[in-house]
Structure formats: structure tokens, C-alpha cells
Amino acid sequence: MRHSLIDQDVLPRHSRVVIVGGGLAGLEVARHLEARQVDDVLVLEAGPGDELRHVNQVHDGDRALRQWLLPETDPYYVRPWAALNAPHFTGTSGLRRRVGGRSLYWYGVVLPAESWALTPTWWPVTVASDLRDSWHGGPSLYDRTLDQLASWCGGELPGGDPVPPLRDLRLETAPLAVRHDPDHPGRWHAYSPLDTWRDPRTGEPRGGRGGVRVRAGAEVVRVVIRDGRARGVLVREGGGGVREVQAGAVVLSAGAVCNAGLALRALSEVRGGPVRRLPSLYDHLVQGFLVRLEGAGAARLLDTLPPGSYYAPCAPSARSNLFVHVTAPSAGGAVVDAQLTGEQLPSPGTWIEQPAGLPVAVYSCLSAEDATMLDGQREILQSVWEQIAGHAGAAPTALAFRPFADPASAGAAAVLPQSLDARPAADPLTWSGYIGTEDHEGGGTPLGGMLTDRHEFAEIDGLYAAGPGTFPRMGAANPSLTTLALARRLAAILAGTEA
Template sequence: MTEPTRTLTGGHPPPEHARVVIVGGGFAGLETARHLAEAGVDDILVVEGGPVGDLVHTNVAHDPDTAVEMWLDPERDPYHRRPWSSDSDRHFAGNAGIRARLGGRSLYWYGVTLPIDSWALDEQHWPAAVADDLTRSWRGGPSLYERVAGDLGLTWADGTIASTGQAQRVGGFTLRPTPRASRAHPGRPGRWSAYSPLDHWRDPATGAVGEPPAGVRFLLDSPVQRVLLRDGRAAGIVVDDRRTGRPATVTAETVVLCAGTVENSRLAIQALTTATGAPPRLGGLADHLAQGFFVRIDARRTPRPLPVRPGSYYLPVPEARSILFLSLWRVSRDELMLDVKINGELPPDPESQVACLPSAGHPWPTTVRSTVSTAGRAVVAAQQEVLADVWAAVAGAFGLAGEPAFGSYDEPRLGNTAVLPRYREQYPIGVPQPWCSALGAEDHEGGTLPLGGVLTENHEFARIAGLYAGGPATFPRIGAANPSLTTMALSRRLAAVLADELLAEAPGAGHRSERS
């Protein structure tokens, strides 16, 4: 058996066996691994298809404008991969994809930490036991949201995650400061990082690596071809061994898929079709409908004091199944930039799906199909009414004229790349520029492996024992909120479920899983 290694470097051969294999070294995979290790489970192998790369957040490694470019322009990011084809015009194309590096999307996000909206997290959509654990109480103590918020230095009040700061009123809208799990760089003004599970064993400012959790080791630069099945049960994985150019098998007692929604779906389809004869597709793919407007403002002609303080603010808009965000910042002494955005849920639709073409080899070719359904178009229309009202309030407060002309969501005049610094300067000052994102472009996709459906309430595949999944793919409804807070909360829950099972199997083993 290969000697386990806990270093964060590549080039090591795959081990022959691990007790738990976690596929994906991003947000969900690393959060699950660290909580599982803290509960006392050892021999955990995190398998990441990309390299270590640098371990600092993009907003530490780059100036703010370049960091935005790294997210929105895939040609600027060497870690961007899109291991699927899109059958949906502009949707799930462009900058949609995965970030194949240890840390994954946790090294790109902006730290927005909002819980799933109450209208999406009801018993008609989410299993009641899971919803209660998230919002009411988990294992006799505070809820999962409360625990994660406390870990991140945020507060939990009236069932919502709160951030310190003063609310802002714009017309009839009262917006609160957006809660963000982020910290300023101690030595570089203007640089900052959002929370990453890597923070527990690397310096977020320098990227210097400390001691990873005991019991956790890493296999990097090793894309996973398929889940190994034995007698209808998950028995390990097959990876690309780039040292030899041949597939290599790693056996395991438990396999956890945390590779991102589309990659999780591909691995699940391959396993389900092989083990049960299920059709090679998974429906219910959902994402956020995101649109908004931005406007350059002549700072020399704005009221004193400013009608809105610089910063980021938000407001839930349940009647539009959305959350409104407003950000104001100073570009220069003479110019301000106002960016107004609204995120809403594309309701689950069986016609929005991930499909695979069964083949002799692995991975199976994968195609994503996603369209804006009739229910989704109702959300788009409601969002545009909200944005029009916000613009009227903003225009009155800042003394601006004109109005944003929203077009078709499928063929917009401007996509979200319009906010890139190299493009913003070409737009006239004082004129609102409406834009909308393609589906998949916000990195918020989920819904193909829902808890209480494809998965049991305990995160295990209902038709394949020993196979589990984490991340937004497991959300029965994604709601309008950014998925990171819920991903962290469910990763803690998944780790506790696995710890209960794995430690119970070891005679005389101590049980340190979190209970209060």
C-alpha cells in the first residue's frame, strides 16, 4: 500500500485505499473533510482534479479590477475548465465552468453569506428534518446557520444572518449592509480575502501552508473518471494517474461527491445508469436569474452628503423570488460607480438537465441543457419591475435622467461581462446600462441531486449505498440567496452523518462528532 502523504504538493501516486474519498477540493469538499476529521474520522482522501496553484484569494493575488477579470473572462484564468458542452445557446457557456485548483470557487467568491430564503426552504421543497437543522436547532443546540455564522464572525438575528452597519434608504427601499465573510489584507490596502476552508491550515494573506487536519491527505492533479461500483455499492473511484497516463483505482468504504453540480451529476449519472439502468440524465438543474444595471456618476455633481454611503447593501424581495443588491464605490476623485443587481431563482425544471452519452470509456461525454422556463420568465419580469422602481429612486436621489431599457433575457444587449473595467469606461456618464447574466455564469447552479429525492435526508444516494453528495447540487430548491452559507452548513451536517456511521463501525472507537 502506498504510504499516505499529507503534503499539498502534486506528483504523488494515488494510494490504493482510503476509508473516505471526497471528490473535489473546493468549498463543499474541504468543509466536509475538515469537519469529518474534527469528528475523529481518519484516513480521509480529498481528490482534486487540478493542482494546488497559489492558495490565496484572487482579491489578494490581484487588484480588484484584475480579480473581476479572472472570474468573468475564462481566458484570463488558467484554472478555468468546462468539461461539458452546452446545448443552450449562451447558457452554461462563456465563463461557466469549474475552477480546477485546490480551494476551487472559495478562492473567487466575494463572501456573501445569506441563508436560503424561507419561501424556498419550506416542507414542500426541502425535507423538514433538513430545514429544521438549518434554521431551528441541530442536535439539541443552535441551528446550523447559527453555528456557521458564529464561526464566520457574523450574527444571527430574527432568523437571518446580519452584518454590522447602518441600513440605507433609497426611495421606498430599505437596504441593509450585505453580510460578508471577508477580511482586509493586513499589509496591502484595497486587497482582501473571503473565507475559504483553507483558512484553517494556510495563511489567507500569504498562502503559506501550515499543518492540514490530522487524518486528511490530498491527491491532486487527478481528475476522477468514475465511481467504482461493487455489488451495487460505491467501492471507490477511478482516477487519471498523470504520472503513468493510465487509470488508477482507489478503493474506499465511502465516496462523497463534492465536485460541483455538473461534475457531480456526470459522476452520478454514470453510477446510476450502470448500477440501476436509470436514464443517463438528471433534470432539475437550476441557477440564479441575475440582471441589473450600472451607471457611472459624476462625483462633482452629486449631492453632499451622498444619498447612499459607499458599500454593498441588500434587500430580500420575496414577491419577485429574488434578492436585490446595491453597491456604490468611488472609481476616482471625479467618478462614482453604482451597480444594482437582482438575483432570483430559476425554478427547478425537468427539461433543464445534465445528460451523458454512455460510452465504453470514461468520463462519458456530458451536455448541459438549460432554458428560462415560463415560471422563470415570470421571475425575470418581476425583477425588471423592481429594478425600474430602484432606478427611479436612484435617479431622483442622484439627479440623473433617462431609464434602463431591459430587453430579452435570452438575447440581452449586454451580458455581465459589461461590468468589466475595460468595458465600463466606454459607457457615457449618467446613463444606466442594463445587463443580464447567462445561466451558469454566476457559479450558483444546483438542484440535480436533491435531498429527499435522488438523495436521502442523510445525503446518501437512495439507490447506491455508500455514495454521498454535497454542495448546491443537493439543494431541492436553490432559492435566491448565494449558496455558500448553505453549502457550509450542509457540509457540517454531512460530516456528522458520516462520522456517526463510520465511528460506530469501529469497536471501542471514541465519538467526537459535534452534538451541541
Template sequence: MIVGGGLAGLEVARNLAALGVEDVLVVEAGPARDLLHINSANDPDQALRTFLDPAGDPHFHRPWTPESAPHYAVNSGLRKRLGGRSLYWYGASLPVEDWALADWPESVAADLRDSWQGGRPLYEQVAVDLGVDPNRLDRQQTVLKLGGFHLVRTPQAETRFGEDGRWYAYSPLDHWRDPVTGAALDSPRGIRFLCDTEVLSVDIEDGRARGVLVREAGPNGEARRICADSVVLAAGTIESSRLAIQALSAADPGRPPRLDGLTDHIVQGFFLRVRDTGDDGASHGLSSPGLSSPGLSDVAPGSYVTACDDAVRSNLFVTVEQPEPGVLLFDVRLTGEQLPGTQSHVTCRAVGDYPWRTTVTAELAPADRDVVARQRQVLDTVWAQLVAEFGLTATPLDFDDFDHPVRTNAFVLPESIGAQASEGPFTWSSLLGTEDHEGCTLPLGDVLDDRHAFADVPGLYACGPATFPRMGAANPSLTTLSLARRLAHVLAAADGAQPGRGTSEADA
């Protein structure tokens, strides 16, 4: 039984089916309709609005109470629908950095990075299946030079179609429905879905997970138990933490109903509109391979990335758009690591019926404040290069208080940018909990063993970013998909299947 039908849960399910496990049940709190990626179903502006400003999304849901508002409040929540956040992400597929993997269990890090079951490492296998470059960023070809930074195309698991800029990022649903039309393809053999059904708790008997207690949506929904040999928590970090806290408390009533280590990525940047008013043919510090003297029109729109110095614990992203000849829009941002610690946690009120009331507390540690400061230094450097190379007015970047920003990531919405009287730069930052990257409450090698199992609750497993010991700076999806494949092999072996060296697209 898999609790949660998002990217992690569905990927575990499809790999289990490919390995011959014939009785997999996915329980999802949301409906099984409207199964297209938001960038497939909508024009680019509406899709971005749905992602960054989810108030109008009927699937948006926040089942926790934030204790550190505005962090984990406002636009922080889940997408309660089959497919979950896999229908919203932008496909960025980066591996966790070596400096962060150093704190992961050695066996897990080796499977991801070095070799898995005697073959290619999981990162490489999954990257190839997604159609992205499996090499590290520093081994990929430089595509864009911005001053002193050498950037490559952001590895993105996306497919473009049509003539109106539409595209979709990978979802495990792509194996079962057409990602453009939504039409059903082959039914997933061995997998059943139970949607519009909330999982209230994991059923614990004699200290072991024996199934779950569920309640179907609607005013007449009654609680009932479903038995299972194994239960996998894949409901998103905070909901999986709530279910884990309840299960751990049932197995050990003296255990505090709290999980520390909650993290999200630290993200801030600036937006800039640049006009080419010169006629000298200068390169303005921007270049593409093979061009001896590129001008503004030679910069290809798209997303570019490079890794910063390890001390910054961040990746630099530069998104370039060209809405009209002679105009460039720059979205410059850094995505950095928040370290797991006791200052950020998920806590339940251990009274009454399930589900227990869940609260989220989030605070940056001193080391995280250092990342904020170092990111701003990098942004200052990039801005200074743009000033020099485009002949802009050297207005200092003005950053808000990270804990109470005036402009959040929703600032890059077209209506926000279009309402600005000047061309920028406009700084912004993301509140914790709004990047959809929260994790680290159920770390492998601590709460979980290196086989993804709860050390204190046999029969209970977890997947997704909640299981990361450290988040690193990388977007979590490539690691989520890689660990889902690894967990599927663990479960298949326990089920009596005989996994081979790995599950590839051809095998599946």
C-alpha cells in the same frame, strides 16, 4: 473519499478531521499550487477580471457541451485547482429563504434554521464562525436607504488587509495555509490530497459504491482504482451529476442517463455613474444611521442587500463605489431563483469508456420568465428613485433579451465601464451558468435521502448546491458550508466517531 477539492469538499474534509476521522482522501482534478484567493493575489481590477472574464485563467475548464448556448457556454465552467471556487467567491453569506426551505425535507430545514443536535441552528453556528451577522436580513440594522428600500450591509465572509484594497473570502484552505502569504500552516491531520487526478467514475460493485476509478493528468496517465468505504461527490453540480448518472446507470442499467432540475440564479441589473453637481445639501434619498442630513459624501462604499417581496423571489444588491470626491458608481442588481424542473437538465451519452460525454440543457420556465419581468419592475422602480433624487434624465431602462444579452455581467469590468461615453444607466444580465451558483440536480429528499446519501446507491453521498431541493434567492455558500458540516457528522457517525453537538472554530 471526497471527489472535488472546492468549498464543499474541503469543508466536509476539515469537519471530518475535526471529528476524529483519520483517513480522509480528497481527490482533485486540478493542481495543488497557487492556493491564494484571487483578491489576495491580485489587485482589485485584475481579480474582478479573473472572476468575470476567465479566458486568461489557466485553471478555467468546461468539461461539458452546452445544448442551449449561450447559456452554460462562454464564461461558464469550473476552476480546476485545489480550493476551486472558494478562491474566487466574494463571501456573500445569506441563508436560503423560508419560502424556498418549505420544499426541503423538514429535518434538513429544521437543522439549518431552527436547531441542530439540540443546540443553535447550523446557519447561526456557521455564520458566527465566518464572522458575519447570524440574524436574518429583516432583523439587521438598516445601513443604507435608497428611496423605498432599506438595505443592510451584505454579510460577507471576508478579511481585508494591506493598504491597496486587497482582501480574501473564507476558504477551508485558510486552516492549512496563510491566506495572505500562502505559507503552509499546520498540516491537516487525517486528510490526504491526491491532486491533478481526474475521477472517471464511481466504482460500483453489487450495487454499492466501493471507491473510484481515477486517471492522473498527463499523457501517460493510466486509469486505476482506489477503494473507499464511502464516496462523497463534491465536484461541482455538473461534474457531480455526471458521476452520479454513471453510478445510477451502473446500479440500474435501465435508468435514463439524465438528471433534471438544473438551476442557476437569475441575475440582471444596471450600472450608473452619478455626479453631485448640486450645492443644496440634499440627502438625494441616501442615508446612513446617525446622520440627520447626509450628502453624497456620506455614502460609505460597499455592498448592500435587502430581500424583495416573495413574489419577486429575489434579493436586491446595491454596490456603491466612490472613485473620487463627488462621484458615485452604482451597481444595482437582483439575484433571483430559477425553479428546478424538467426543462433544464444534465444528460450523458451512455456509450463508451468513462467519462461519458456530458451535455447541459437550460431553459427558463414560465414562472422564471415571471421573475425576469418582476425583477425589471424593481429595477425600474430603483432607477426612477435615482432619477428623482439625483436630478437625472429619465431615460427608460432598456433591457436585452434575457436569452441573448448584448451586455452580460462582464460589463462591470473597469475597461467596459470606462469605455462608455455617457454615465448610464447601462443594463446587463447574467447568462445561466455564469454565476457559479448552479445546483438542484441531486436534491435532498429525492435523489438523496435526508442523510445526504443516494437512495439507490449505498455508500455514495453528495454535497454542495447540487443537493439543494430549491435554490432560493440566496447565494449558496452559507448553505453549502452548513450542509457540509451536517454531512461530516453523518459520515463520522457511520465511521464510528462520536460527534458532539457541533464543530465550531474552537473545536476545529
């Protein structure tokens, strides 16, 4: 079904704001611009706009999970970058090239970046304070965004409820911007800015003031620079032809890596010579274990932790959050999926580069601090397993980990539920993820470095960026609450209505 939001006309010659990439960040900026009466906003999205609903709304849970973990089953999957040190940034690492981007895949976990990460050493003081303390004398950006998500959820954001401790392990329900479909059990969708313009369950058009047009199948190949300023973009459409769209402001929101590729070309023009590399590309570092429990032990666990998603922040020194997902398979028993999401620190040993005439390329490896963090995660996971085993009456065996990202225990296949089938009960299966496969990739164009604290490139007037690529440092928190909060801030700056 073609949606009225998706513009079919000839590309306009000019728009007040051109947004490059119609995923979570770009569409959220567009939504806020429309709400602030900016009526000439063009979103250029490389992928199609034929299906605007979340994968877990369209498909059952098993198929949706496969579309993520086995990307060859997802027609929208692309990896537009070359990985210079595979397996990092290979496997599931990539984009979901479609209108909505990964807002149609994400799980809705919304956590603010921790105060130990939002420090002045890393984040501009103004931005950190706007996010956390107060924005223009009112509630902070995090509070406003959480309020908006709560009202989207129908009043209250689920999550944050403490559950009875499993021995020393204190968990709470994970905060999720997710709605379940009452008419189709098992189907759900996480928040997407597309919800402004279409019904998330049916995909039917609704709402919106008409200030935003989205052009699908429009790939931005270059930012047009004249007199040192961004003046528009060059767009390649389905037929292969390239056209220029002029703009008062250009916002890069094509994901951290593609943003960096476009930024490198633009910087080469303003500096009058090739700029090939931007330092620091990071993702969350993730490892965990899966275990199946049977009989009375499984029942005891499910009594305390019914099927659902739970969360606990770890101590700041661990730079990690713990997630525990519990399911009760129809065959009986319980499956526990415990994982730690840890911060990969910015490091000059990681980068994004744009070789002449070739696709953008990435290099990522662990720094010494990251390796220490991963060792700490293993100690925490051992303790989590001991608490769970103790509660379920299983033997608290030592978790056997292979080196981080060892292909024998890494990658998507390791975390598909079937990987547990051949395994005895109460025998945990450990795994770790290649860097870049958590889909939280950020860096390259940090606020307070490449960007001013107004989200504009310090060297290129009129060019802005949005999304996790703009985070100076990630913290342990999943990135999207910060992405949404910063999109609100950027839209107010672009609209000139910063209150």
C-alpha cells in the same frame, strides 16, 4: 510552493472517506471530518495545488475581476460540460480547476435560504429544520456556521447594518465572510476551508491535525460499484494511468454538473442499463444596471451610500435579492451597480445528461414562472433607479432592457467597468446574464429526491453528495452559506457523531 497538505506519495489503496473535488464543499466536509477525529480522509482534486490563495489576495481587483469575467485569462478555468443550448452555460460558466476550487474566487456573500424556499414541498423537513431551527437540540446549522464565520472574521461578520434610506429604498450592508489584508491595501480574501491548513495571506502551511490528505492532479473518472454499493473510485493521474482507490464512503463534491455526470454512470451500473439524464439544473437569474454619476449628485449619493456592497431582500413573490455595489473611481464621481439575483425554479425542461463516451452535457431554459419573475425584477430595478436618480438629482428615465440573455446586453463584457466609459453620466446601462454564468449552478442530485435526508444516494449505499447540486430548490440566497452548513451536517453523519 508545494504545501504539506498536498500529498505527493503514491495514491493509497484505501481511505476511510474519499472526497471527489477539493472546492468549497469538498474541503469543508474534509475540515469537519478532521475536527471530528476522522483521520483517514483523502480529497481527490483534478486541478493543481500550486497556489492556494484567493485571487483577490494574489492580484489587484481589476486583474482578479478579469480572471473571473474573461476566463481565458485564468489558467485554472475549464468548462468540462457541453452546452446543449448555448449561450446558456457558456461564457464564464465553468469550473476553476484547482485545489480550493471556487472558494478562491467567491465574494463571501453569506445568506440563508429563505423560509419561503425551505418548505416541506421541496426540502426534507429534517434538513430544513436542522438548517433553520435547531440541530440536535442546539443552535441551528445556519447559526453555527454564521458563528464560525464571525469568529473567522475576528468576532463579528460584517454586514446587516442598516444605512439611511434613499427615499423608499432601504438597504443594509451585505453580510460578507471577507477579510481585508491590512498590509496590502485593496487585497482581500473570502473564507475558504483551506484556511484550516494554510495562511490565507501568505499561503504558508499551518494548523490541521494531519487527518486530511489532498491529492492534486487526480481526476475521478468513475465511482466503483460492487454489489450495488459504492466501494471506491477510479482515478486518472497526470501520467494518464487509471488506478482504483477503495473507500468506506465516497462523497461527490465536484460541482453540481460533474457530480451529476459521475452519478449517472454509477446509477447506470446499479440499474444495469444506461441512465442518461437527471432532471433539473438551475442557477440564479441575474440582471441589473450600471450607472455613472457625476458632480454634486454623485457626492450626495456617496454621502448616504459610501463605497461598499449593500443588500435588500425583495418580497417573497419576487424570489429575488437586490444587491447595490457603489464605487468611487479615482477619476471622480460614483458608479452604481444594481442587480437582482433571482431564483430559477427546478423544472423538467432543464437537465444534465451523460451521453456514452462524451462529456457531460447541460440544457437550461426559462420556465413560465422564471419569465414572470424576470419581468418582476425589471419593475423592481426601475424603482431602484428612480430612488437613486431622485437622490442624486438625475432624471429618472425609463430603463431600456433587451430580452433576457440577448447577446447585445448579456455576457461578461457588459459588466466590466470599462463598459461605462463611453456612456454619458446618469444614463444607466442595462444587462442580463446567461443562465449558468452566476456560478451558483445547482440541482441534479437533490436531497429528499436522488439523495436521502442523510445526503446518501437512495439507490447506492456508501455514495454521498455535497454542494449546491444537493439543494432541492435554491431560493434567492447565494448558495454558499447553505453549502457550508450542509457540509457540517454531512461530516457529522459520516463520522457517526451527529451532535
